[in-house]
Amino acid sequence: MPFDPTRPAPIWLVLPYLSFLERLFFIALMVLSIYVIVSAATTVLRVRALLHTANNADAEQRFIALRRRPARVNRLITTAFYLFGVVLFLGLQGTYSVIDNSKIPTGYVILWNFGPHFAFAGNVFFMLLILHVLGWSIAYSVGRLALQGGTTPRTLEKH
Numbered sequence: 001m002p003f004d005p006t007r008p009a010p011i012w013l014v015l016p017y018l019s020f021l022e023r024l025f026f027i028a029l030m031v032l033s034i035y036v037i038v039s040a041a042t043t044v045l046r047v048r049a050l051l052h053t054a055n056n057a058d059a060e061q062r063f064i065a066l067r068r069r070p071a072r073v074n075r076l077i078t079t080a081f082y083l084f085g086v087v088l089f090l091g092l093q094g095t096y097s098v099i100d101n102s103k104i105p106t107g108y109v110i111l112w113n114f115g116p117h118f119a120f121a122g123n124v125f126f127m128l129l130i131l132h133v134l135g136w137s138i139a140y141s142v143g144r145l146a147l148q149g150g151t152t153p154r155t156l157e158k159h
Contacts, residue, residue: 009119017116019094025087026120029127032080036134039073043138047145063145070139077131084124091117 015023046066095113098106 008122009116011120011123014116014119014123018120019091021087022091022117022120025084026124029080029084029124032076033127033131036073036077036131039069040134040138043069044141047141050145066142066145070135070142073135073138077128077135080131081128084128088117088121088124091120 011026015026018026043066046062050062050066092114095110095117097113098109102109
């Protein structure tokens with residue numbers, strides 16, 4: 001089934017029309033998605049484990065490591081967003097390639113060439129939104145642990 005720019009297109013229909021950099025970025029986004037999902041799952045499991053353990057020096061080190069994880073995930077998602085902008089605009093440069101002998105009006109061909117890039121952008125923005133929500137949930141879980149008086153450095157100093 002060929003790409004139809006009049007309907008929303010899933011990413012697998014758009015991939016053949018994209019540049020090498022856009023395909024490479026999509027693979028990198030899949031790797032980032034797997035990392036964020038694994039990071040979210042391990043963070044939730046570690047937060048639950050920290051809630052059920054007694055306060056000690058080992059718990060403080062694990063809490064500090066948990067505090068770093070949401071920051072790392074948010075930096076990776078932000079970097080992916082900026083890299084997406086660069087890759088998208090580099091890919092859009094190829095939309096102005098038009099055959100000189102074509103009977104189709106030039107403006108129509110250029111607009112038709114924008115279609116796959118816009119579909120790619122829509123899919124990537126949706127994926128980045130999902131990753132942002134997962135990153136936010138990681139930060140929320142760790143913040144909730146700190147608010148519950150779990151294993152913050154201040155509570156460890158009191159004991």
